Amino acid sequence: MLSVRDINVFYGDFHVLHGVSLEVGKGELVAVIGANGHGKSTLLKAVCGLVPAADGDIVYAGENTRGRNAPQLVERGLVYVAEDRRLFPDMTVKENLLLGAFLKRGRERQDKTLAHVYELYPRLREREKQLARTLSGGESQMLALGRGLMSAPDLIAIDEPSLGLAPNLVDNMLQTIRQLKEDGMTVLLVEQSLALIEGVVDRIYMLEEGVISEDAAQSAKPAG
Amino acid sequence: MQQYIEIFIGGIAQSAVYCIMAFGLSLIYGTARILNFAHGSLYTTGAYVAWVLTVGGLGLPLVLAVPLLIVILFTAGAALERVVVRPLRSLRDWKMSTMMVTLGLAFVLDNANLLIFGPVAKPMPAFIDGTVTIFGAIISSYRLAVLGIALAVLAALEIFLQTTRFGQAVRAVSQDTQGAAQVGIDVNIIFGFTFGLSVVLTGLAGFLLAPIYLISPLGGWVLFLKAFVIVVFGGLGSTRGAVIAAFTLGLIEAFVVHHVGASWTLPIWLVTLLVVLMIRPQGLMGVWEK
Numbered sequence: 001m002l003s004v005r006d007i008n009v010f011y012g013d014f015h016v017l018h019g020v021s022l023e024v025g026k027g028e029l030v031a032v033i034g035a036n037g038h039g040k041s042t043l044l045k046a047v048c049g050l051v052p053a054a055d056g057d058i059v060y061a062g063e064n065t066r067g068r069n070a071p072q073l074v075e076r077g078l079v080y081v082a083e084d085r086r087l088f089p090d091m092t093v094k095e096n097l098l099l100g101a102f103l104k105r106g107r108e109r110q111d112k113t114l115a116h117v118y119e120l121y122p123r124l125r126e127r128e129k130q131l132a133r134t135l136s137g138g139e140s141q142m143l144a145l146g147r148g149l150m151s152a153p154d155l156i157a158i159d160e161p162s163l164g165l166a167p168n169l170v171d172n173m174l175q176t177i178r179q180l181k182e183d184g185m186t187v188l189l190v191e192q193s194l195a196l197i198e199g200v201v202d203r204i205y206m207l208e209e210g211v212i213s214e215d216a217a218q219s220a221k222p223a224g
Numbered sequence: 225m226q227q228y229i230e231i232f233i234g235g236i237a238q239s240a241v242y243c244i245m246a247f248g249l250s251l252i253y254g255t256a257r258i259l260n261f262a263h264g265s266l267y268t269t270g271a272y273v274a275w276v277l278t279v280g281g282l283g284l285p286l287v288l289a290v291p292l293l294i295v296i297l298f299t300a301g302a303a304l305e306r307v308v309v310r311p312l313r314s315l316r317d318w319k320m321s322t323m324m325v326t327l328g329l330a331f332v333l334d335n336a337n338l339l340i341f342g343p344v345a346k347p348m349p350a351f352i353d354g355t356v357t358i359f360g361a362i363i364s365s366y367r368l369a370v371l372g373i374a375l376a377v378l379a380a381l382e383i384f385l386q387t388t389r390f391g392q393a394v395r396a397v398s399q400d401t402q403g404a405a406q407v408g409i410d411v412n413i414i415f416g417f418t419f420g421l422s423v424v425l426t427g428l429a430g431f432l433l434a435p436i437y438l439i440s441p442l443g444g445w446v447l448f449l450k451a452f453v454i455v456v457f458g459g460l461g462s463t464r465g466a467v468i469a470a471f472t473l474g475l476i477e478a479f480v481v482h483h484v485g486a487s488w489t490l491p492i493w494l495v496t497l498l499v500v501l502m503i504r505p506q507g508l509m510g511v512w513e514k
Binding site: 012048050069070071074075079080081082085086087088089090091095099100102103106147148150151 | 316389392393395396399400402403404405406407408409410
């Protein structure tokens with residue numbers, strides 16, 4: 001479904017990703033782990049067209065998509081959910097969700113997906129008229145993921161969903177992500193801590209100082 | 225009493241035009257985070273283009289001249305974003321660079337206008353003559369028409385931003401540019417569009433105020449300064465704040481002009497601004513840049 005081969009990404013003179021490659025099969029739940037500042041977010045953003053990759057190939061759904069921008073990739077079903085939520089603070093919860101269905105792809109299934117998101121997170125329905133800036137950390141994360149789902153992704157790239165969440169909320173979040181996989185969605189997840197996602201994901205990559213390696217031992221474990 | 229009605233209506237008519245101009249300045253700051261120093265020169269240029277289209281050259285009737293003016297201004301604004309601003313955005317210090325470039329553009333436009341149209345101010349006849357009597361106060365019909373047009377433009381902008389899909393996209397970009405890109409909004413198109421719209425608004429303000437102030441090559445700077453004070457007063461990037469600020473300051477101006485003298489307008493505006501900023505550093509409705 002997604003095949004990243006040898007990409008290099010720079011921020012100005014700073015070389016962030018060094019020849020990174022990874023594979024995500026259809027219906028898989030794959031995680032990339034690594035410490036802060038080692039390029040995990042950059043990797044997801046490069047895959048989703050939010051930062052340019054200098055070279056290498058990013059093949060998504062059979063097409064080389066390196067150089068395509070985020071709107072083109074969203075229309076093809078590749079959606080990024082940011083670690084820092086990136087909500088529209090002065091719009092209501094519902095307006096935020098509906099903007100997730102901005103493009104034709106999401107808009108065509110808007111009502112069905114909205115019902116699904118509200119089913120997943122009844123809290124968002126309760127707060128649908130509230131401004132996004134008034135939400136708690138946990139609710140913001142729900143809205144960020146909900147807005148991503150509104151784009152009707154085939155592959156959803158989720159950047160550190162546990163960031164800033166209380167431990168019990170993290171469990172809920174991981175269960176939801178697991179549920180997305182059960183529903184047939186492909187998920188590429190980024191997290192800092194191995195302990196958090198052990199047993200939840202299918203395969204794990206480690207990213208250290210911009211260099212990636214597959215963690216064979218972890219990958220061999222059956223997914224829980 | 226009649227005198228105060230005159231001052232009040234004159235004041236809100238003036239405010240409404242300031243408001244259109246400030247709205248444009250705020251719109252660009254809000255979406256693209258660019259302070260456009262050429263806003264005043266574009267105001268003047270818009271007035272000159274309107275003059276050429278109507279009394280100064282082509283002699284077109286207003287029904288033709290106004291749509292044509294809007295198309296020309298929008299195209300110029302969108303082109304400005306595409307050709308001048310967008311290439312700078314990939315630079316590390318793009319905010320400072322674009323600000324300097326818009327300042328340079330202001331001087332280019334001012335001098336071009338000076339060369340083409342000469343140093344003598346051009347008169348622009350009001351497109352509506354006569355006066356109207358309201359509660360015994362005599363008001364120029366033109367000022368009333370300006371008020372009506374400006375309010376209609378503001379209402380249209382508000383409806384556009386709040387209810388249309390494209391307007392929502394503009395608001396989304398102004399609230400979180402990366403978030404907007406994530407949901408599939410083409411941020412560059414929105415930037416180009418807001419530049420176009422902003423130039424239409426400032427040029428239209430130039431056209432509306434031309435019969436009152438005449439058109440002169442450097443006439444836009446005072447208006448730019450006023451629009452800037454309005455935008456800071458209202459809160460950078462908040463178009464609603466700009467609306468409230470424009471009417472507050474416009475009314476203050478009307479009373480100052482009548483009681484103290486026109487040259488006191490800007491000093492009193494700036495003192496008002498200082499007081500507001502001491503109490504609310506982010507302006508009336510502004511949010512801090514994160």
